[in-house]
Amino acid sequence: MLSGQEAQNDPDDAIRATDDDAAASRLSAVTLGYLDDPYTSLLYKPPRMHAGPSAIRKAPLINVGTHHRTAAIDLLVDKFLDQAGPNAQIVSLGAGSDTRYWRLRDKNRQIRRYVEVDFPHITSIKAQRISRSPKLSSRLGPTPSSSSTSAPTASGSSHTDTSTMLPPPAPREKPYTVQKGGTQLVSDTYFLLPLDLRQHPSSTLSEQLLPHLDRTAPVLFLAECVFCYMAPELSADILGWFGRTFNTLAGVIYEMCGLQDTFGQVMRRNLAARHLSLPGAEPFPDIASQAARFVDPSLGEGVFQQSGAKSLWDIRQSVIDPDEITRISKLEFLDEIEELRLVLNHYCVAWGTKSLSSVSL
Numbered sequence: 615m616l617s618g619q620e621a622q623n624d625p626d627d628a629i630r631a632t633d634d635d636a637a638a639s640r641l642s643a644v645t646l647g648y649l650d651d652p653y654t655s656l657l658y659k660p661p662r663m664h665a666g667p668s669a670i671r672k673a674p675l676i677n678v679g680t681h682h683r684t685a686a687i688d689l690l691v692d693k694f695l696d697q698a699g700p701n702a703q704i705v706s707l708g709a710g711s712d713t714r715y716w717r718l719r720d721k722n723r724q725i726r727r728y729v730e731v732d733f734p735h736i737t738s739i740k741a742q743r744i745s746r747s748p749k750l751s752s753r754l755g756p757t758p759s760s761s762s763t764s765a766p767t768a769s770g771s772s773h774t775d776t777s778t779m780l781p782p783p784a785p786r787e788k789p790y791t792v793q794k795g796g797t798q799l800v801s802d803t804y805f806l807l808p809l810d811l812r813q814h815p816s817s818t819l820s821e822q823l824l825p826h827l828d829r830t831a832p833v834l835f836l837a838e839c840v841f842c843y844m845a846p847e848l849s850a851d852i853l854g855w856f857g858r859t860f861n862t863l864a865g866v867i868y869e870m871c872g873l874q875d876t877f878g879q880v881m882r883r884n885l886a887a888r889h890l891s892l893p894g895a896e897p898f899p900d901i902a903s904q905a906a907r908f909v910d911p912s913l914g915e916g917v918f919q920q921s922g923a924k925s926l927w928d929i930r931q932s933v934i935d936p937d938e939i940t941r942i943s944k945l946e947f948l949d950e951i952e953e954l955r956l957v958l959n960h961y962c963v964a965w966g967t968k969s970l971s972s973v974s975l
């Protein structure tokens with residue numbers, strides 16, 4: 615545990631605080647009916663001084679952006695799971711207070727492994743909230759299909775040979791274990807790992823993430839608003855590591871873009887006022903460059919085969935069901951469509967794949 619003085623002086627506090635922004639935006643969107651997510655309020659508690667429905671409420675532009683971002687990434691995750699089958703593995707880098715694992719469990723999606731990574735300060739709070747909530751912790755066991763996976767018989771035949779059957783597993787009190795001083799939580803399906811992704815990504819990922827994954831099974835990694843806070847060579851190292859390590863792979867990133875124009879400069883200034891710099895955003899001035907990072911030849915053997923990217927505005931126009939746009943447009947008054955276009959054009963979702971062609975928008 616850091617002392618108050620150390621915590622105040624730690625420059626990473628500003629980066630970690632971005633999880634509060636993402637979670638507070640999610641809570642606002644859920645509270646107003648943009649998103650259906652019963653888990654956000656269990657994993658994120660707004661500061662007491664901000665309690666109350668009006669304080670939770672974000673501006674309509676933010677709520678719409680949160681809706682489109684979530685809908686687009688949910689769709690990519692669904693496409694991955696449809697193609698990957700029962701051994702699907704998902705890794706969420708900089709997962710913060712994200713609720714996607716629990717939402718997928720409610721949809722009865724088959725997932726073999728779901729691994730979340732963040733700084734230990736963040737994972738310890740999340741591990742605590744999971745442990746204290748029966749609604750969260752009861753969903754950490756095997757997913758329906760993986761729990762019924764049986765060991766092959768010695769002859770390789772499928773008939774039931776009772777002499778080789780293992781005894782049923784003893785009932786466990788809890789479907790998970792909390793480790794590493796409360797900063798790590800592991801279960802059959804869900805893993806929460808304390809890692810700083812900037813620390814020599816290749817070796818960190820090989821030593822601390824890979825033991826929780828099956829190299830031969832399909833993997834999707836998600837990085838929502840994480841790479842912008844890291845030096846570009848470090849995020850390239852992460853992309854390359856995934857590309858080299860897995861044959862059946864998809865990666866999805868959500869990033870700010872267009873930071874060179876006037877509106878982008880304002881975004882940057884606002885973040886700088888909160889001691890946040892964006893070293894990972896500089897080399898990717900537009901949407902095409904976000905797609906190109908997955909297929910950059912400098913990734914060597916880790917290069918992906920296909921990639922693409924869309925701004926949140928493109929996603930609104932061409933991906934989200936028009937009926938859903940109509941539904942959410944009735945939730946709040948928003949007449950400044952040009953302002954909405956401007957804001958949504960400064961955020962994008964990009965993806966890259968190897969042997970998983972349908973994971974795209």
Ligand SMILES: C[S@@+](CC[C@H](N)C(=O)[O-])C[C@H]1O[C@@H](n2cnc3c(N)ncnc32)[C@H](O)[C@@H]1O
Nearest residue numbers: 630632633636708709710732733810811838839
């Ligand atoms: C903007 S938040 C997004 C959280 C979550 N992905 C979401 O979309 O709700 C960024 C998250 O990335 C984490 N993060 C940033 N840099 C990181 C690093 N070097 N190692 C581990 N986590 C990091 C932060 O702590 C924070 O939780």
